[in-house]
Amino acid sequence: GEVDQSNGWLRVGRYSQHFVDDLPTSISAVQHLHNLLGEPIDRGSPTYQQVRTELGTKGLPSTQHELKLRELSGGQKARVVFAGIAIVRPHVLLMDEPTNHLDVQSVDALIEAVNAFEGGVVVISHDRRLLQNTNCTLWLCEAPLVKPLGADFDGYETRVLKMIAKRQAAEEERMRWRAEQRRKQAEARKKEAAKRITERGDRGGKKAACID
Structure with a gap:
């Protein structure tokens, strides 16, 4: 269902396995994150430094921050999406197959990020390493029921x-x-x-x- 965020209190970060289709490929990663924050690019502003830091933290090399998103690989685009999720400081993360397009190092970084996240996390995944190494309660989806795995x-x-x-x-x-x-x-x-x-x-x- 849909979550009503009209009061601005609940911030939800969403990650879909089809994220490539959702990215505006004609702009750079820096521009994309500024758009998410609703601020124009000002290279001398704290926001600009925050954006660059967030992209670097998520493993995107600084040389690729200003490239058009269409020039990035699938794994690099995934890092941009993760940076975009993190920069809006969500209360809840909704993630659908987040390890698609990620290399081993990026999966490890994702596991650390999920474990360190203090809000709510809902992850749909078939990735063994992710499921085994995150501090999550496992639920099993077997139509028509969703139940604790136990x-x-x-x-x-x-x-x-x-x-x-x-x-x-x-x-x-x-x-x-x-x-x-x-x-x-x-x-x-x-x-x-x-x-x-x-x-x-x-x-x-x-x-x-x-x-x-």
């Missing part, structure tokens, strides 16, 4: 692997049963065919005996 990630993984193994064993048993049924049916058809051949042979022998 275990750490390793425990959940063990449970899922056992469930998969059980399903595979059941499927293998069904395949063996079907194969056995096909074998029996084929054997029955062979016996029936042999029986018909024998019966035709017997009838032919009797006719020949009558003619003699």
